[in-house]
Amino acid sequence: MNKHLSYIFIFLLIISLWSCDKGIEPGEPKGPGGFSGKVTFIGNWPSGVTRTHLVVFKNPIQSSDDFFPPNLTFVADSIPYRTTSFEYNSFENNFIPIFQLGYGNFKYVVVAQSKTQNLSLDRKDWYVVGIYCINNDQSKAATLIVEPNKITPNINIVVDFNNPPPQPPM
Amino acid sequence: MKINYSHKLTILLLLFCSIKSYAQTNSIKGKVISDKAQPVIGANVILVGTTIGDAANEKGIFEIKNVQYGIYELEISAIGYEKRKVSNFRVNESTKPLTVVLKETAFETEQVVVSASKFEQRVEDLTVSTTIIKPDYINRRNFLTFDDVLRYIPGVQMNLEQVSIRGSSGYSKGVGARVLVAINGIPLYAGDNGDVVWELIPLSDIERVEVIKGPASSLYGSSAIGGVINIITKSTSKSSLFYFKSYIGTFDKPKHTEWRWDDSYRTFYGAELNHSNSIEDFSYTLSLKKFDNMSYRQNDYSKRYLAHLKLHYNFTPENYLMFFSNYLYSNRGNFLYWKNSQKALVPKDEETGNYVKSNRIFNGLIYHHEFNREFSGELKTSYYRTQFDGYGIEHTTSIASLFRAEFITNYIISNKFTLTSGVEASYADVKSNIFTNPEFFGSGAYIQSEFKGVKDLIVTTGFRYDYIKLDTTAGKNAFTPRLGLNYKYSDYLIFRASLGTGFRAPTPAEVFTTAGVGGGVDVKQNPNLTSESSIAFEIGTQYKPCENLFFDFAFYQTDFNNFIEPNLTKDGDIQFINLSKARIQGFEAITDWSILENELKLIFGYNYMWARDIAKNRAMKYRPRNIVYAQLKYSPTPFDFGIDFRYLSKVEEIDFALVEPPLALVVDGEKRVPIFVTDLSASYSFLIGSAPIRLNLNAKNIFNYYYVEFIGNLAPLRNFSISTEIYF
Numbered sequence: 001m002n003k004h005l006s007y008i009f010i011f012l013l014i015i016s017l018w019s020c021d022k023g024i025e026p027g028e029p030k031g032p033g034g035f036s037g038k039v040t041f042i043g044n045w046p047s048g049v050t051r052t053h054l055v056v057f058k059n060p061i062q063s064s065d066d067f068f069p070p071n072l073t074f075v076a077d078s079i080p081y082r083t084t085s086f087e088y089n090s091f092e093n094n095f096i097p098i099f100q101l102g103y104g105n106f107k108y109v110v111v112a113q114s115k116t117q118n119l120s121l122d123r124k125d126w127y128v129v130g131i132y133c134i135n136n137d138q139s140k141a142a143t144l145i146v147e148p149n150k151i152t153p154n155i156n157i158v159v160d161f162n163n164p165p166p167q168p169p170m
Numbered sequence: 171m172k173i174n175y176s177h178k179l180t181i182l183l184l185l186f187c188s189i190k191s192y193a194q195t196n197s198i199k200g201k202v203i204s205d206k207a208q209p210v211i212g213a214n215v216i217l218v219g220t221t222i223g224d225a226a227n228e229k230g231i232f233e234i235k236n237v238q239y240g241i242y243e244l245e246i247s248a249i250g251y252e253k254r255k256v257s258n259f260r261v262n263e264s265t266k267p268l269t270v271v272l273k274e275t276a277f278e279t280e281q282v283v284v285s286a287s288k289f290e291q292r293v294e295d296l297t298v299s300t301t302i303i304k305p306d307y308i309n310r311r312n313f314l315t316f317d318d319v320l321r322y323i324p325g326v327q328m329n330l331e332q333v334s335i336r337g338s339s340g341y342s343k344g345v346g347a348r349v350l351v352a353i354n355g356i357p358l359y360a361g362d363n364g365d366v367v368w369e370l371i372p373l374s375d376i377e378r379v380e381v382i383k384g385p386a387s388s389l390y391g392s393s394a395i396g397g398v399i400n401i402i403t404k405s406t407s408k409s410s411l412f413y414f415k416s417y418i419g420t421f422d423k424p425k426h427t428e429w430r431w432d433d434s435y436r437t438f439y440g441a442e443l444n445h446s447n448s449i450e451d452f453s454y455t456l457s458l459k460k461f462d463n464m465s466y467r468q469n470d471y472s473k474r475y476l477a478h479l480k481l482h483y484n485f486t487p488e489n490y491l492m493f494f495s496n497y498l499y500s501n502r503g504n505f506l507y508w509k510n511s512q513k514a515l516v517p518k519d520e521e522t523g524n525y526v527k528s529n530r531i532f533n534g535l536i537y538h539h540e541f542n543r544e545f546s547g548e549l550k551t552s553y554y555r556t557q558f559d560g561y562g563i564e565h566t567t568s569i570a571s572l573f574r575a576e577f578i579t580n581y582i583i584s585n586k587f588t589l590t591s592g593v594e595a596s597y598a599d600v601k602s603n604i605f606t607n608p609e610f611f612g613s614g615a616y617i618q619s620e621f622k623g624v625k626d627l628i629v630t631t632g633f634r635y636d637y638i639k640l641d642t643t644a645g646k647n648a649f650t651p652r653l654g655l656n657y658k659y660s661d662y663l664i665f666r667a668s669l670g671t672g673f674r675a676p677t678p679a680e681v682f683t684t685a686g687v688g689g690g691v692d693v694k695q696n697p698n699l700t701s702e703s704s705i706a707f708e709i710g711t712q713y714k715p716c717e718n719l720f721f722d723f724a725f726y727q728t729d730f731n732n733f734i735e736p737n738l739t740k741d742g743d744i745q746f747i748n749l750s751k752a753r754i755q756g757f758e759a760i761t762d763w764s765i766l767e768n769e770l771k772l773i774f775g776y777n778y779m780w781a782r783d784i785a786k787n788r789a790m791k792y793r794p795r796n797i798v799y800a801q802l803k804y805s806p807t808p809f810d811f812g813i814d815f816r817y818l819s820k821v822e823e824i825d826f827a828l829v830e831p832p833l834a835l836v837v838d839g840e841k842r843v844p845i846f847v848t849d850l851s852a853s854y855s856f857l858i859g860s861a862p863i864r865l866n867l868n869a870k871n872i873f874n875y876y877y878v879e880f881i882g883n884l885a886p887l888r889n890f891s892i893s894t895e896i897y898f
Contacts, residue, residue, distance in 0.1 A: 007765075011802060011813070023843050023876030024884065026428045027511040030838075058831070069738055073831040099832030 030148035033103040034090040035155045039111055039130065043161035045082050048115045052079040052129075053095060054088060054157070057108035060141060061168035064123040074101045079111070089151070106144040108168075111159050124170055130159035138165035196261050198234040200268030202226045202246055205306070205855060205862050207411060207897035210272050213248035218255070237261050246270045250304075253768045254807060271855060271862050273805075274306040285355065285380070285402065287618070287630075288389055289580045289590045295628055297654025297668045298386075299325065299710055299724045299758065303379040305404075310810060310853050312417055312868045312893045314438065314461060317368040320399070322814055324760050324775025324799050325383050329792050330880045331368060335383050336726060337754045337781040338396025340792040341825075341880050342736050345679045346746075348396035350386065354403055354494070356534045359393055360556045361570030361598030362605050363679035367556075370498045370530055372457055372478035374413060374444045377404040383758075384726065385672030385706050388632040388652040391594070391614045395672035395704050403494065406453035406482050407446035412898050416441040417866075419891025421466040422874060428512045431468050438463040438891070444478075455480040465503070466887045467515045469522055472502035488540035496532045501525065504560060507882030511838035514876075514884045524562035531555050544582045551575045568602035570678075591617040600678050606695075608641035608678040628656040638675040638701065641682070646701050648673040664712040672704040676734055680746040693736075694745045702732045702748065718764035727755045733783075735791070738827035751784040754793070769806055775799040789822040792880070794845075810853040818845040824881050839881035847885075848872050861898040868893070 039054060056074035061067055077093040079086045090101055109132035116125045132155055134140040146152050202213040209230025216223030217234065224232040226248075244256040251272035259268070285291075293300055301323050313319045320326045320333055327334045329341040338348040345363045352358060358366055379401050386394040418439040423430060440461030447454060457478040465471050480494040504524035508514045517524075533553045540546040552574045560566035576594035583589060598610040618632035632652045639645040652670035659665060676699045683693045710724035732748035739745045756779035763772045781793035789795075796819040804811045820842055829839035853866040867890075874888040 011800070011815075022846075022873075024511065024514070024841050024878065025876070026426050026514065027838050027841065029510075029512055032834075069832055070827045070830060096832070100834040102831040102834045104831070 028148075030103065032100055033146035033148050033150050033152065034101060035144060035146055035152040036089040037087075037153065037155035037157070039079065039086045039088070039157045039159060041084050041086075041159045041161070045161065046113070049081060049113045050115055050117060051119070052081070052083075052111065052113045053077075054079070054086075055110055055112050056101065056106045056144065057110070058104075058106055060108045061123075064170055067123040067126070067168075068121060069099070072099075073106060074099055091151070101146060103146045103148045106146065108141050109144045109155065109157070110165075111157055128165055128167055129161065130157045131165045132157050133165075138163075194239045195236045196239065196263060196265050198232075198237055198242075198244070198259070198261060198265065198268065200232055200270060201860075202230045202232060202248070202270045202272060203860070203862065204251065205271050205273050205864065205897075206413065207860070207862050208407065210248045210251060213246055213251070213270075213272065215244060215246050215270070218243040218245050239263075244268075244270075246272060248272055250274060252805070255768075269857060269860060271857065273810075273855075274304050285400070287382075287590070288355065288578055288592065289588060289620075291620075294658075294664060294712065295656055296382075297628070297630055297656045297666045298670075298708060299383040299722070299726075301325070301381045301383070301760075303381070305373075305376045305378070308373055308376065309415075309864070309895060310812065310866055311814070311849070311851055312419075312866050312891050313373065314417075314440070314463070315368045316371040316373060316401075319379070320381075322799060322801070322816060323381055324797070325758050325777050326381060327794070327797060327818065328879065330883060331365075333366070333399070334793075335381070335397035336728070336756055336758075336777070337779045337790065337793045338728075340735065340790060342680075342746075345683075346674070346677045346734060347393055348674060349399060350390050350394035350397075351399045351401070352390075353401050353496075353532070354492070354534060354536060354550075355400060356536075356550050356552045356576075357390070357393065357574065358532060358554070359572075360530075361554065361572035361610065362556065362568045362600045362602060362677070364393065364677035367498065367528075367530055369461075369474055369476065369500065370496050370532055371401060372403070372459070372476065372496060374415065374442055374457055374459075375403045375455060375478060375480065377402045383724075384668065384708055385650075385652075385670045385704055385728070387636075387648075387650040387672035387674075387704075388634045388670060389616055389618060391616075391634060391636050391650075392612065392638065392648075392673060392675045392701075395674045395702070403480060404446075404455070406448060406455050406480065408448050408453075410447045411445070413444040413446075413895070414442070414898075415444075415893060415895045417891055417893035419868070419889055421886065422888040422890070424466075424515065424876075424887055425874060429515050431513070431516050436464040436466050438465075438889075451484040453482045465505075466889075467505050467517070467884070469503035469517050469524065470505035472500060474501075475499045488538075488546075490538050492534075492536045492538075494534050496530075498528075498530045500528045500530075504562065505883075507836045507839070508884065509837070511841050520563065524560070526558055526560045528556070528558035530557070546580045548578045548580075549575070550578070566602075566604050568600065568605055570598060570600045570602070572596060572598040586622045588620040589617070590619075591615075598678070604683055605678050606682045606684070608682050610641065610678055611639045612675070613637050626658040628654075630654040630656075636673070636675075640675065640678060643681065643697055643699075646675060648675075648701060648703070662714045665709075666711070667707070667709045669707045670705075672706065673701050674703075674734070675701045676746065680734060683746075692743045694739065694743045696745050696747060699734065699746055700732055700748055702730055702734050704728050704730045718767060720762040722758075722760040724758045725756070726758070727753070729753050736825075738833070749783055749785065752782065752790060753784055754779060754781040754790070756780065769804060771801075771803045771805075773799075773801040773803075791823040791825060792821050793823075794818040794821050808855045810851075810855070812849075812851040814849040814851070816845065816847050820844045829881055836882040841878070842881070843877050845877045845879075845885075846873070846875050847877070848875075858896075861896055863897075864895045866893045866895070867891075 054076035075095040077095045110128045111130035112126045114126050131138045134142045202210045213226040215232045224234045226232045242259050247253040321328045333349045351366045382398040386398045421436045442459035444457040459476040463472045477497045482492045484490045505517050509516045535551045537549045554572040557569045574596040578592040581589045593615045595613040614636040616634035621629045634650045636648040650671045654668040657665045706728035708726040713721040730752040733752040737747045758777045760775045777797040781790040798817040800815045802813045828835045850869045855864045871888045
């Protein structure tokens with residue numbers, strides 16, 4: 001009997017070590033973060049452009065599915081045609097209010113244009129004209145880091161219509 | 171030979187003494203009853219170390235005559251009950267009648283007849299993994315609703331109110347269940363969203379629960395793609411019997427002060443009165459129950475009333491008519507997600523004050539007729555009406571009526587060959603502002619055979635055809651064959667194998683739902699949604715090396731095609747879609763060890779499961795890889811102590827689309843941990859007169875472990891309850 005009681009004791013000890021007063025804990029209060037910056041346009045705007053947006057993706061686009069939520073996380077207000085520079089703030093210029101940027105790392109921030117009359121969510125209807133990148137090398141996308149309750153400044157993108165960036169897969 | 175007088179006197183004295191000694195006997199009389207005050211017919215009462223004994227008659231009464239004066243140990247046993255010993259029982263001239271109360275065994279793994287295959291089989295003859303739960307376990311643990319019971323069955327997992335057998339379901343707010351839950355073989359799913367409302371199941375009238383793990387569509391059609399939970403209600407009492415149960419409990423306060431939203435202790439309580447009786451060939455059971463729960467979370471209260479009526483009429487001992495009706499009224503707060511992890515017990519601002527009122531009535535009518543000893547038929551019809559109204563920013567409403575009829579025949583062609591067949595049809599009509607107003611029609615026909623022609627081998631084959639028509643969508647056909655083998659290698663070792671197919675038609679809710687889920691996100695219709703199908707196999711073995719030790723092992727694999735899951739669309743809305751392929755593979759081990767016969771018992775279950783979306787090669791949502799259950803029970807009569815422990819590893823995949831940007835509907839929704847939950851229970855049984863009474867004490871989640879089963883929903887905190895049961 002003593003042997004059996006010792007089994008029970010060991011059993012109780014193991015499960016109590018595993019589970020006593022542990023589990024989920026309240027996290028630090030984290031409000032949404034944001035970012036701001038300027039988009040500068042160089043060269044002549046292509047004709048027929050109906051909309052231009054700064055767009056944030058969690059990860060680089062590997063397939064056409066990555067062009068949409070949940071990989072697509074933020075869309076800024078439409079940039080007027082033939083604008084030479086556009087200053088923005090993600091809190092003030094959120095084109096789709098139900099999309100919340102939150103906080104975290106976003107590895108693909110671009111300016112994209114479309115020529116369709118109606119807003120299209122098809123990857124083939126969009127082309128990338130500028131990338132937030134490292135050392136002005138548009139083949140090396142920079143990571144946007146957004147911290148809770150903070151605005152990350154100077155997320156500047158240069159759109160050079162004479163030197164378009166590499167296009168992600170269709 | 172000459173015998174003198176002194177010798178004659180000595181002999182006479184010896185004779186007298188022996189006569190006197192022979193007269194020093196008495197009878198041991200008594201009654202054997204169950205812990206529900208029912209006679210245990212056929213219970214064996216023997217004097218330990220002898221062959222002297224008696225069996226209880228139809229009133230549970232026994233009498234062992236001519237027992238010499240002395241002190242004895244009595245052993246009382248009956249199939250389906252825990253053996254009991256009465257020590258130091260003194261037989262003399264003043265021995266009084268004895269009343270022995272036997273407890274029903276909580277779990278059964280063999281020697282039990284089950285009917286989940288639509289004909290009666292012994293569990294050891296089945297070709298798929300099966301667990302049987304007896305009501306004693308439910309009562310002793312003071313489970314408030316049936317879904318809590320299922321949390322402790324190896325291979326079964328609950329994600330909030332949604333049941334999953336071996337990973338068949340993730341979480342979709344109960345919509346589109348993949349486990350068919352039935353009462354007396356009649357499916358209990360709603361006509362609109364196909365969910366199961368666990369509170370509608372009358373816990374006090376459960377005789378046993380049969381859990382079949384693995385697809386059973388070849389018998390039950392749609393919804394049984396993941397398995398079947400068949401709840402068998404009790405036979406009505408032969409004499410007047412009342413049962414009363416009441417309970418009260420309270421939730422502990424959370425350790426983290428940030429979570430304390432109410433200074434008072436949150437309570438839950440309930441009371442139930444059940445009466446059963448027979449008048450010649452007519453018998454009935456009537457049960458009324460009220461159960462309220464203030465909940466440990468804000469706006470998560472529930473107030474419920476349940477009425478259960480069962481009528482039974484025997485035309486002959488073999489032919490009977492049974493009607494049962496369950497009515498549930500519910501008024502509850504509608505807690506969807508926490509505000510954030512700092513306010514984990516408070517809903518999001520926009521959900522505060524939301525509530526749902528619902529009425530449900532489930533009626534079943536069963537007519538059983540035995541044409542002769544070989545051929546019998548059973549007609550099962552049901553009507554299930556559900557109505558709910560959700561009040562919040564928008565008013566949501568749905569009224570669904572589901573009609574169902576099934577005719578089953580059972581033909582014992584020889585003692586080696588049994589044939590079961592049936593046809594069924596169902597029709598649902600839905601009026602709703604979120605599911606539109608669709609109609610649903612389904613019909614099916616099936617046949618199943620059990621062949622015992624080869625020594626120690628049982629072969630079952632089955633085939634079912636279904637036709638499903640959901641409103642304006644195209645009609646769909648489904649063929650679901652299955653094959654099962656059971657081989658008794660020896661009395662100690664049984665092998666089983668099965669290969670089965672399953673299918674599930676999308677419910678009206680999955681196809682036609684148009685509703686907001688908060689934060690500007692909508693659920694959208696998908697009229698192109700098609701049925702999902704599966705093919706599954708299992709190999710398993712039962713090994714019983716000795717009388718008090720039992721093992722069950724099983725390997726299983728299920729491949730799903732067109733698996734239906736909610737998904738985030740390109741437009742940022744939620745829609746049910748067909749995944750291309752999914753696969754679930756796993757291993758399950760269960761052991762049942764009576765360490766000390768009838769006193770100390772350990773049940774242990776382990777399930778390893780790898781459920782993945784094959785196209786994306788990633789885990790399926792809300793499926794833990796490892797699940798462990800352990801139950802330790804110590805029962806020194808009249809006490810009963812239990813420890814129940816369950817562990818579920820941290821789920822890899824959740825609804826990240828609802829948690830992360832851009833939607834981020836559930837703040838801190840990514841917070842999840844492995845689950846370690848330990849419950850303690852204690853009970854004390856005693857008699858007042860001949861009325862068995864039991865007091866139960868329960869402490870659930872005793873270590874106050876904080877976990878979620880679904881994003882943004884903290885599971886119940888540590889809670890304590892006391893309950894009283896009395897049969898009279």
